Amino acid sequence: MKSIDALACLNALAQEHRLNLYRLLVQAGDEGMAVGELADATGLPGATLTNHLHILRRAGMVSDERQGRVIQCRANYEQMNALLGFLTENCCAGTSAAVACAPVSACVSPRRKSRKAPSP
């Protein structure tokens, strides 16, 4: 993930309502939630909700799909993983000082060969 994409993701999550929306979608799981359900759950007016969803979508944190009359939203876990990867690399890279921060990819990806966690 590039820096500019990470900024978009961070920005998307760095707002109370949007973080809340994302958490709701994570809790909703694969099925996701319709925009209307999100409106009910949050109490946000339609226009406000749409704006926040737009920012989450543009950042790639949320995907959506029209199902008949409703639009179903889902959390995009891949993008969250990419963000975590970015932060982890930018937290740890180049320093042995970054003690407690092991590469997320080591946990995340299928392979987990070289665990480089340096024991201080």
Add this chain to the structure above:
Amino acid sequence: MKSIDALACLNALAQEHRLNLYRLLVQAGDEGMAVGELADATGLPGATLTNHLHILRRAGMVSDERQGRVIQCRANYEQMNALLGFLTENCCAGTSAAVACAPVSACVSPRRKSRKAPSP
């Protein structure tokens, strides 16, 4: 980490200059960088730099210490880990659908007893 603290951290990092500042501090390692060095590295005017540093400090992402005439800044890795933990929990909690997202804490913390990574 509480939601409100995560918001502060996300907000602190969700800005081009501040993310850049944080990365510089991570690269600088334990020694950190003086405010003046950060000013040189980024080209930001003093007042602007101070404001950004203030936001990073308030979020706990950066700590600082006066050393004589200069103020030395350092990245606070613990806070970054706490943020990663928060995001991981809020990315994965309650869903088996969150495939690729293993608990960062399993990689991060000293103990790594129960690796719950569910093989899909």
Add this chain to the structure above:
DNA sequence: TTCATATTTCTAGATTTATCGAAATACTTC
């Protein structure tokens, strides 16, 4: 004390973001 350096606070203007009612669009059913 006086001077020089490092950093912050003050202040104000410019830009961006958040909010939301009203109108518009998209889709389903009758």
Add this chain to the structure above:
DNA sequence: GAAGTATTTCGATAAATCTAGAAATATGAA
């Protein structure tokens, strides 16, 4: 096609954020 539901776009206002010059504060050196 008409009517109803779901969602977005438009447009305007309020609030927050970014920016940076100038003045103030803090420290060390002469």
